[in-house]
Amino acid sequence: MVMGRPRSFDMDKSLDEAMEVFWRHGYDGASLAMLTKAMGIKAPSLYAAFGSKEGLLKAALDRYALRRSEHMRYVLAGPTARDVAERFLSSIAESHTDPANPPGCLLVQGGLACGAGSENIPFELASRRAQTETELLGRFVSAKEDGDLPTDADPVALARFLSTVASGMGVMASSGANRDALRAVASVSLNAFARSGQT
8 A cells, every 4th residue: 555645744834834824814805826835835735734715714623622622621610600701701801912923813704794605614613612602601501500609690691602702802802902991891790690690
């Protein structure tokens, strides 16, 4: 059996570079030339490794998901529902304005504007965002069962509220809002969450 030539590039590093291009420019704005230049590869290597530009995006999103999974483990470990909400919103304010990354959130930025041929990209990103909402929902259902949330609390609405606020904070950050502005939104939102979850 003839073995194929091994890839001559670092997959993780290449995905990190592609992730940043998608993050800064969105799916449609990220041209093949931008992506291959950032990744340090030629177009044939990109297609051989990922199949298509969309395949590259999905691989970059999987890599991004690893970061988010670590973040969500910390968030969901909060001892109370309010602590979970505070950890979630505070960390959003920090991460979305981290100078080490592009501003905002890849799962929001990546699909804000998609034209013909890219119609399924916003749905792909929405499904990824929904995973976070589902994790929050599960944690709030447990909180309600444990008596940490009142019997009339709506875990679905609480999880959706936080998810919506997080997306809005991502848009704010990508539009130039600073960390203090996001922290202010987080503080007001946390107070609203606390009122909704009072026992």
